[in-house]
Amino acid sequence: GDSVTQMEGPVTLSEEAFLTINCTYTATGYPSLFWYVQYPGEGLQLLLKATKADDKGSNKGFEATYRKETTSFHLEKGSVQVSDSAVYFCALIPGGFKTIFGAGTRLFVKA
């Protein structure tokens, strides 16, 4: 069935370090891909999305490129801040409106 696999955390970085969180997926057809972020004590909110192959989603300095050949959607940011500390979820919609989530990756950024 459709699924999302993302790297286990926690990931601990120093401020201004480069961030990569890996995400791969299994789905038939052409899913839409998403990254959601959950700050402490809050629900999830959309960070970025991409709906077709080679699309790049971007927001708040974060980027991810839809790679169909490797079935991946890795999240990157060139310089993280303490305020980026959160849990990041990779997700897909295989078709329709049901969203499937990965397990989440917790990021800690130290000052």
Place this chain on the structure above:
Amino acid sequence: DVKVTQSSRYLVKRTGEKVFLECVQDMDHENMFWYRQDPGLGLRLIYFSYDVKMKEKGDIPEGYSVSREKKERFSLILESASTNQTSMYLCASSLTGANEKLFFGSGTQLSVL
């Protein structure tokens, strides 16, 4: 500001109790969802609804039911709470088009003792 509001942030219940979790959205969204979030498992879909009085089972519906009598309100019911239902419950809503993003509430942390 658009909002999805969950009635309780924390809830403590006893085994065997009937539990109601309420969710209200003010965005006139057609679709509403209930997920549970557990460490290492991410979010798992319990039930969803694409219209008033309509409901569909998600991936883990056992032990739960839902009610959607009005478009803006979607309730999750634990018929007889058990300790393995201790979890964070997240409500979400979306527009009816394909591939629409989800808007989430802040969650209800339920503890069943």
